[in-house]
Amino acid sequence: MVHQKRIQIRVPSSSSNIGPGFDVLGVTLSLYLTLTIDILPKHHELSNYNKDITLTYSGEGSSHVPSSIHQNLITKTALYVLASNDIHGFPSPMIIHVNNEIPFGRGLGSSGAAVVAGVMLGNVAGELGLTKDRLLDYCLMIERHPDNVTAALMGGFVASYLRELDPKDIEAPVIPHSETLEREIPDNNEDKAKDGQEELIPIVPKGIGHYIRLNWAKEIKAITIVPQFEVATATARDALPPTYDRQDVVFNLQRLAVLTTALSQSPPDADLIFQAMQDKIHQPYRKHLIPGLSEILSSVKPTSHPGLLGICLSGAGPTILALATNHFDKISDTITKY
Numbered sequence: 157m158v159h160q161k162r163i164q165i166r167v168p169s170s171s172s173n174i175g176p177g178f179d180v181l182g183v184t185l186s187l188y189l190t191l192t193i194d195i196l197p198k199h200h201e202l203s204n205y206n207k208d209i210t211l212t213y214s215g216e217g218s219s220h221v222p223s224s225i226h227q228n229l230i231t232k233t234a235l236y237v238l239a240s241n242d243i244h245g246f247p248s249p250m251i252i253h254v255n256n257e258i259p260f261g262r263g264l265g266s267s268g269a270a271v272v273a274g275v276m277l278g279n280v281a282g283e284l285g286l287t288k289d290r291l292l293d294y295c296l297m298i299e300r301h302p303d304n305v306t307a308a309l310m311g312g313f314v315a316s317y318l319r320e321l322d323p324k325d326i327e328a329p330v331i332p333h334s335e336t337l338e339r340e341i342p343d344n345n346e347d348k349a350k351d352g353q354e355e356l357i358p359i360v361p362k363g364i365g366h367y368i369r370l371n372w373a374k375e376i377k378a379i380t381i382v383p384q385f386e387v388a389t390a391t392a393r394d395a396l397p398p399t400y401d402r403q404d405v406v407f408n409l410q411r412l413a414v415l416t417t418a419l420s421q422s423p424p425d426a427d428l429i430f431q432a433m434q435d436k437i438h439q440p441y442r443k444h445l446i447p448g449l450s451e452i453l454s455s456v457k458p459t460s461h462p463g464l465l466g467i468c469l470s471g472a473g474p475t476i477l478a479l480a481t482n483h484f485d486k487i488s489d490t491i492t493k494y
């Protein structure tokens with residue numbers, strides 16, 4: 157009898173920022189990235205597979221996602237976690253099947269979910285036994301804004317920050333930053349190490365990420381209106397200014413503090429939430445990337461759309477997130493028409 161170990165990893169999509177909470181707030185949504193991993197016994201006859209590591213895809217992105225384990229964001233993240241723990245490759249033979257429901261480049265945390273799935277894959281493949289907090293450290297070495305990875309890893313509605321790091325810990329070229337996707341993790345790091353010319357993998361600092369789970373009132377549902385075009389998060393981050401006026405920062409801080417509690421209260425107060433979801437830190441600078449965004453944000457309101465609580469860009473866009481208690485179809489129909 158052939159023994160094999162099958163492991164499943166399921167990671168949710170997320171909507172980050174939620175108005176004023178740029179790089180702070182994230183909430184999980186019900187689209188999932190699922191990995192099914194079969195670690196086969198060494199003697200198993202690989203008649204159907206021509207490589208020791210097989211990576212297959214179905215769902216979103218399957219036609220164009222990189223199939224090389226050194227280029228694919230999930231597997232190169234896992235290889236980074238393994239290499240950081242002195243394990244230079246996956247146990248083989250191994251089959252990794254990815255089923256992805258999260259559309260790419262829409263502001264629904266596809267890359268955050270891929271990073272979380274990759275870190276979890278590295279953890280199980282290397283039998284590392286890392287705690288969730290330690291998994292978060294690895295995620296944050298790769299995706300430096302904590303909002304979507306923390307929500308995807310911890311689940312629910314989450315506020316997070318990361319502690320300031322020494323540049324030497326975060327600038328090593330071997331770290332597979334999710335927003336510079338072209339880099340590969342060298343697979344021969346061990347040989348290079350013997351020759352004394354390796355890219356050294358810095359020890360991942362402990363306790364990078366800090367988070368708190370927030371309450372979310374049961375009446376509040378999330379509607380996402382997902383355009384058919386992509387906006388890469390890297391492009392949307394490049395559109396942001398390097399510095400801000402104090403009044404804009406204060407505008408967001410005031411609303412963020414109110415919003416985290418306003419979203420926990422039953423029944424939700426539409427007027428309070430709508431005002432508290434206004435933002436001056438990221439949406440104004442991303443409007444040119446998302447046709448119709450300005451009009452949607454200025455004209456779809458609780459007064460014109462009963463049931464609506466608030467509206468904002470989901471993550472870096474272009475998806476629009478509307479929070480509402482009822483009349484979901486009417487609200488989404490209006491936004492779709494812009």
Ligand SMILES: Nc1ncnc2c1ncn2[C@@H]1O[C@H](COP(=O)(O)OP(=O)(O)O)[C@@H](O)[C@H]1O
Pocket residue numbers: 189217221228229230254256259260261262263264265266267268270337387388389390471472
């Ligand atoms: N399931 C996945 N498998 C491999 N790569 C992925 C996956 N999901 C996302 N990515 C990578 O992340 C990119 C999208 O990341 P990003 O621009 O941050 O958008 P998003 O808002 O969807 O996170 C994709 O183009 C792809 O390169």
Ligand SMILES: N[C@@H](CCOP(=O)(O)O)C(=O)O
Pocket residue numbers: 170171172173178179180262263264265266267268301303304389392393438470471472473
């Ligand atoms: N805070 C980040 C969130 C990016 O989320 P994504 O879902 O678009 O990857 C940002 O706004 O840049």
